[in-house]
Amino acid sequence: MTHVAQDRPRIGWVGAGRMGFQLAARLLDVGHDVAVYNRTRSKAEPLAERGATLVDRPADLADRDVVFTIVAASPDLEAVTTGPGGVLTSPDTAPGVLIDSSTVSTRMSALIRSESAKRGTDFLAAPVSGNPKVIAAGKLTVAVSGSREVFDRLQPLLAQLGRGVTYVGEGEVARLVKIAHNVFLGVVTQSLAEITVLAEKGGVSRAAFLEFLNDSVLGSDYTRYKSPALVNLDFTPTFTMPLLRKDLDLGLSAARDLEVPMPLAAATAQLVAGAIGAGHIEEDFATLILEQARNSGITLTPQNVPVDDGLSPQT
The missing domain is CATH 3.40.50.720 (NAD(P)-binding Rossmann-like Domain)
Structure with a gap:
C-alpha cells in the first residue's frame, strides 16, 4: 500500500x-x-x-x-x-x-x-x-x-x-451527527410550514411573514434559503420526501438504541409519511407546506415575488 x-x-x-x-x-x-x-x-x-x-x-x-x-x-x-x-x-x-x-x-x-x-x-x-x-x-x-x-x-x-x-x-460517530442534523431539518421545516400557514390563514402573506422571521433572531441561513420555495411554491427538488423519511427512520432507530425519547421527530416522521402517501415523492420536501395547508382548509397559490435565498456563489 x-x-x-x-x-x-x-x-x-x-x-x-x-x-x-x-x-x-x-x-x-x-x-x-x-x-x-x-x-x-x-x-x-x-x-x-x-x-x-x-x-x-x-x-x-x-x-x-x-x-x-x-x-x-x-x-x-x-x-x-x-x-x-x-x-x-x-x-x-x-x-x-x-x-x-x-x-x-x-x-x-x-x-x-x-x-x-x-x-x-x-x-x-x-x-x-x-x-x-x-x-x-x-x-x-x-x-x-x-x-x-x-x-x-x-x-x-x-x-x-x-x-x-x-x-x-x-x-462511526459522524453518521450519528449527520442523522441528527437531518432529523432537525425535518422538524424545523415542518414547524416552519405550520407557522407560515397559520400566518397566511390569519391574513398575512407568506412573503411578509417570512421576511419578518428571517430578520429576527429566529431567522437563519436555512429559513432564508427555504423561503423562496414556501413563498413561490417552486418545489424543484433539493432533497426529496423519501430521502427525508429514510433519515428520520435512521434517527428514530438510533434513538431507540440509545434510549432517547424523540416525540417531535416521531410526529414529523408520521407527517412525512402522510405527505408521501399523498404523492409528494419527486418534489422538494418543502411540499410539507402544501399538506399543512390542506389539513388547515386552505389552498396556497404562488405569490410570484422575488425572494432572496441568501446563497450567492462565492467568487
Whole structure:
C-alpha cells in the first residue's frame, strides 16, 4: 500500500448524482486528477468535459490514493465497495483511503470500515450537509469520523469541498451527527410550514411573514434559503420526501438504541409519511407546506415575488 500523496492525491469518485457531481466538479475545477464511476455513465459524462477520467467499474479506481463514495443509501454503498466489481474487490490493489460521504446507517459504515481495514485501506466516514446550490456557494459542511491522524492528513483536501470540515470523533460517530442534523431539518421545516400557514390563514402573506422571521433572531441561513420555495411554491427538488423519511427512520432507530425519547421527530416522521402517501415523492420536501395547508382548509397559490435565498456563489 502506497502512502497518500500529501499535496496532490490521485482521486477516485463513485457517485455522480446531484451532490456527487457538484463535489467532483469542485475538485476538478481546482486541478485535481479525478477518475469517476457512476452507475449511469451518461450522468458523469459532463465531468469528462471538465477533465475527469470515466471508468466502467468501481474496481477501476482501486489504484487511486483517495476514493470518495457518495451514493443514495446503505445497500448502494455496499454494492460499490464490496459487491461485484466494487472498489475493495480488486485482487492486486486497494485505495490508500476510502472516504464515504453518503448518509448511511452506523452498522453499514462499520461494516465498510472493517472491510477496508482488511485491504489495508484507511476509512473516513464523512457525511456532508448541503445541496448543489449550497456547494456552489461554498457553504457545504462535512462531519468526519475515523482515525484522527488520517483526518489531519486529508483535512486540506476535505476543506476544498466547502466551508466547514469538523472532526467529530472515532469510528462511526459522524453518521450519528449527520442523522441528527437531518432529523432537525425535518422538524424545523415542518414547524416552519405550520407557522407560515397559520400566518397566511390569519391574513398575512407568506412573503411578509417570512421576511419578518428571517430578520429576527429566529431567522437563519436555512429559513432564508427555504423561503423562496414556501413563498413561490417552486418545489424543484433539493432533497426529496423519501430521502427525508429514510433519515428520520435512521434517527428514530438510533434513538431507540440509545434510549432517547424523540416525540417531535416521531410526529414529523408520521407527517412525512402522510405527505408521501399523498404523492409528494419527486418534489422538494418543502411540499410539507402544501399538506399543512390542506389539513388547515386552505389552498396556497404562488405569490410570484422575488425572494432572496441568501446563497450567492462565492467568487
